[in-house]
Amino acid sequence: MNRVYLDHAATTKPDQRVLEAMLAVYKEDWGNPSSIYLEGQQARRWIDQSRDRCAALLEVESDELLFTSGGTESDNAAIRGVAFAQRELGLGTHIVTSQIEHHAVLHAVEQLEKEGFEATYLPVDEQGIIQMDTLADSIREDTILLSLMLANNEVGSLQPVQNAAEVAREKNPHIVIHSDAVQGVGAVDIRPSVLNVDLLTLAGHKFYGPKGIGLLYIRQGTPWEPFVLGGGQEKERRGGTENVAGIVGFAVAFDLALREVEKKNTEIQKLRNRLLYEIPELVPDTVITGPVDPALRLPNNFSCCFRNVEGESVLLSLDMIEVAASSGSACTTGALEPSHVLTAMGVDNDLAHSSLRLTLGNETTNDEIEYILEKLPSIIERLRALAPDLS
Numbered sequence: 470m471n472r473v474y475l476d477h478a479a480t481t482k483p484d485q486r487v488l489e490a491m492l493a494v495y496k497e498d499w500g501n502p503s504s505i506y507l508e509g510q511q512a513r514r515w516i517d518q519s520r521d522r523c524a525a526l527l528e529v530e531s532d533e534l535l536f537t538s539g540g541t542e543s544d545n546a547a548i549r550g551v552a553f554a555q556r557e558l559g560l561g562t563h564i565v566t567s568q569i570e571h572h573a574v575l576h577a578v579e580q581l582e583k584e585g586f587e588a589t590y591l592p593v594d595e596q597g598i599i600q601m602d603t604l605a606d607s608i609r610e611d612t613i614l615l616s617l618m619l620a621n622n623e624v625g626s627l628q629p630v631q632n633a634a635e636v637a638r639e640k641n642p643h644i645v646i647h648s649d650a651v652q653g654v655g656a657v658d659i660r661p662s663v664l665n666v667d668l669l670t671l672a673g674h675k676f677y678g679p680k681g682i683g684l685l686y687i688r689q690g691t692p693w694e695p696f697v698l699g700g701g702q703e704k705e706r707r708g709g710t711e712n713v714a715g716i717v718g719f720a721v722a723f724d725l726a727l728r729e730v731e732k733k734n735t736e737i738q739k740l741r742n743r744l745l746y747e748i749p750e751l752v753p754d755t756v757i758t759g760p761v762d763p764a765l766r767l768p769n770n771f772s773c774c775f776r777n778v779e780g781e782s783v784l785l786s787l788d789m790i791e792v793a794a795s796s797g798s799a800c801t802t803g804a805l806e807p808s809h810v811l812t813a814m815g816v817d818n819d820l821a822h823s824s825l826r827l828t829l830g831n832e833t834t835n836d837e838i839e840y841i842l843e844k845l846p847s848i849i850e851r852l853r854a855l856a857p858d859l860s
């Protein structure tokens with residue numbers, strides 16, 4: 470068996486068309502886009518064209534888009550940028566987000582708490598979805614920002630961002646709404662006008678584009694301060710010489726992701742549903758994490774926990790049979806911390822340590838899914854036989 474890559478939520482293999490477009494820029498138009506001579510202007514043209522292309526796909530103005538170094542920077546820039554600008558306007562210091570955000574959001578908000586801001590972390594239900602009444606209760610007169618992810622990277626749950634934005638604005642018209650839509654591209658409608666958000670985060674490497682390039686949409690008129698200071702690039706909104714090839718690669722990948730969306734999702738969802746429905750039948754004591762209703766879940770995400778098994782051992786065993794997979798746990802300072810997402814969903818610590826995430830992609834085949842369904846039951850059985858009973 471060739472390698473079976475089932476970790477598309479972590480990153481994706483760049484599309485050949487993306488690589489070709491990027492290579493052409495590196496070879497031919499490597500000038501500094503801030504230079505006034507020909508080489509610089511050629512590079513500048515690539516950036517302008519790519520920005521226009523992304524703007525057309527998102528149905529926004531080109532001026533509302535900022536290229537960054539990825540999802541983490543876009544999240545940080547969105548949150549810090551709005552927080553300081555809103556505080557400057559005297560509108561307050563309270564931020565609302567959810568307990569299951571990516572650390573790029575959570576750590577940015579936690580840092581702001583150390584800098585004099587206040588935060589509320591919304592709980593989620595057992596499916597990993599926020600409740601509208603809890604959200605409404607959390608919005609105060611001094612709430613300046615709601616940051617709510619569109620799709621969770623671990624369990625695939627989809628948040629009702631559009632509805633949440635409406636509820637939040639009704640309680641406080643000055644609130645700014647940001648959504649981390651990194652995992653949603655190609656799966657969910659991410660147009661800011663549809664989601665009803667003021668800021669939107671995207672990252673190129675999650676949809677067959679390059680790493681180290683992200684996009685931040687900032688709706689015109691949104692209070693926001695620059696985060697990365699330096700040269701006057703990106704109209705004084707982000708210092709630093711632009712990643713021209715990365716920007717070009719981002720735009721090509723984004724275009725492909727949005728154009729090929731429907732066909733891809735139907736096929737991927739069909740394969741994913743096999744995992745969702747067949748693994749619990751094949752492996753005793755499987756607990757599906759995240760929504761079972763496909764309408765509430767990313768089409769490519771499967772996640773579960775196996776009682777009495779160590780998640781890391783499952784990953785290593787899968788790697789040995791040529792399968793790349795992931796767990797929800799993050800290894801920090803040598804100790805395995807249970808995933809904050811699973812903990813927020815009410816999954817107990819022992820169970821959370823046995824999590825497995827399989828995320829499918831454009832190149833995933835039925836044979837690969839068959840292979841998983843054939844091999845996984847004996848892997849879990851063997852590991853359970855070796856492990857002490859944790860229940």
Ligand SMILES: Cc1ncc(COP(=O)(O)O)c(C=O)c1O
Nearest residue numbers: 539540541571573622649651672
């Ligand atoms: C939901 C979410 N937000 C943000 C990020 C960070 O993106 P990047 O790796 O481009 O910094 C990720 C990456 O896994 C993600 O899944």
